[in-house]
Amino acid sequence: MAESNFIDYVKILCRSGKGGAGSAHLHRAKYIPKGGPDGGDGGRGGHIYLKGNRNLWTLIHLKYKRHVFATDGQAGYENQSTGKDGEDRTIEVPCGTAVYDAETGQFLCDVTEHDQVVRLLKGGRGGLGNTHFKSATRQTPRFAQPGEPGIEKAVILELKLLADVGLVGFPNAGKSTLLSVISAAKPKIANYAFTTLEPNLGIVTYRDQQSFVMADIPGIIEGASEGKGLGLRFLRHIERNAVLLFMIPADTDDIAHEYEVLCNELQTFNPDLVEKPRVLAITKCDLLDDELMEMLRPNLPEGIETVFISSVAQRGLTELKDVLWRTINDERNRIPETMTHHDLDARHRQQDEDDFIFDTPDIQDDEILPDELPEKARGEGRMLGPDDQEWRDEYWADDYRDENADFQVVSDPDEA
Numbered sequence: 001m002a003e004s005n006f007i008d009y010v011k012i013l014c015r016s017g018k019g020g021a022g023s024a025h026l027h028r029a030k031y032i033p034k035g036g037p038d039g040g041d042g043g044r045g046g047h048i049y050l051k052g053n054r055n056l057w058t059l060i061h062l063k064y065k066r067h068v069f070a071t072d073g074q075a076g077y078e079n080q081s082t083g084k085d086g087e088d089r090t091i092e093v094p095c096g097t098a099v100y101d102a103e104t105g106q107f108l109c110d111v112t113e114h115d116q117v118v119r120l121l122k123g124g125r126g127g128l129g130n131t132h133f134k135s136a137t138r139q140t141p142r143f144a145q146p147g148e149p150g151i152e153k154a155v156i157l158e159l160k161l162l163a164d165v166g167l168v169g170f171p172n173a174g175k176s177t178l179l180s181v182i183s184a185a186k187p188k189i190a191n192y193a194f195t196t197l198e199p200n201l202g203i204v205t206y207r208d209q210q211s212f213v214m215a216d217i218p219g220i221i222e223g224a225s226e227g228k229g230l231g232l233r234f235l236r237h238i239e240r241n242a243v244l245l246f247m248i249p250a251d252t253d254d255i256a257h258e259y260e261v262l263c264n265e266l267q268t269f270n271p272d273l274v275e276k277p278r279v280l281a282i283t284k285c286d287l288l289d290d291e292l293m294e295m296l297r298p299n300l301p302e303g304i305e306t307v308f309i310s311s312v313a314q315r316g317l318t319e320l321k322d323v324l325w326r327t328i329n330d331e332r333n334r335i336p337e338t339m340t341h342h343d344l345d346a347r348h349r350q351q352d353e354d355d356f357i358f359d360t361p362d363i364q365d366d367e368i369l370p371d372e373l374p375e376k377a378r379g380e381g382r383m384l385g386p387d388d389q390e391w392r393d394e395y396w397a398d399d400y401r402d403e404n405a406d407f408q409v410v411s412d413p414d415e416a
Helices: 175-182 233-238 255-269 271-275 290-299 317-328
Strands: 009-015 048-052 067-069 089-093 097-101 107-111 117-121 152-159 165-169 200-206 210-216 243-249 278-283 305-308
Touching: 009 089, 009 117, 048 097, 048 107, 067 089, 107 117, 165 175, 165 233, 165 255, 175 200, 175 210, 175 317, 200 317, 210 317, 233 255, 243 255, 243 317, 255 271, 255 290, 278 317, 305 317
Parallel strands: 009 067, 048 089, 165 210, 165 243, 243 278, 278 305
Antiparallel strands: 009 152, 048 117, 097 107, 097 152, 200 210
């Protein structure tokens, strides 16, 4: 069977550029034997950005391009000329992508809106040239500041689909059938368990040309938190849904028990899911008449609104849409603008991605000064290395000071 194109979990290696070294050049010209220091500052290293793109729905483009490296800043040179800044790298991701540290699982940032730009890794600051260190008592500084090193980090990108309604149920509960009937989505439908192997999204039309988004995920079974069936891998896609629609077939022996099993599995995955508003749909009601449905009502779970539907007979679908629309637009059910994010749980990690080993060449220190620069641009005098002196923030150029934390959200990469 061909590998699916839907990739929602990928591990990549990112590296921001190192800052260019400042120049220790001393001015020399005809009739000016002792012109003094005129070394320029080094350019900053390139940043790594994340940018939301609503036209993407999977991370497959990153599965085959796992290395994202920004370029280094060039060294400064004579006449107080600043070196060229390193080129930034922008990673386009689907809206709803969360980023975690691959080593610790710590949550770093997320991208939820189209064209939202987040700075993931900051490039190294360029070193100051020797002109910054001249004074009345030190008129000929023969040293300059080295560039700040870049940051290398392996990160995990995890896609969480954004939808208004998420379908939750056991295999063969009729989730895909419902999605295919009330939307234009065409999920795979068959009479066996685990027909759906990847999430599907559908746009459900409503009255007065309105609509909402519905997400169908693979079915879960009792013990999924222990790895049975497809496990809880795809439950991440309903974490950002406004409403959860539980679907249980009418021919189930104990509807209340199956509902409790589903709730327990959700709570095991993420306790916050228990607080989401819910609607219960009893499916395959074309097998029942009105008398049998009335007999089932006393045995239904308490505290949840219930609708009897049949996707095949298109029975009760209008009532279901009304209930979902009313629940979605209830002010009490609004998704908060500031969400509480959790670190990546070890149980939810994909072993094949976590075991991926990056094979990249090490960057040598002599690459700080590029070969294409003119010979006199490399400076004269001694260049101090990082081990020779610890440079405090006060010695860095004011333009490169950043009081904000990492992962700064910006509207335009040039404004960062």
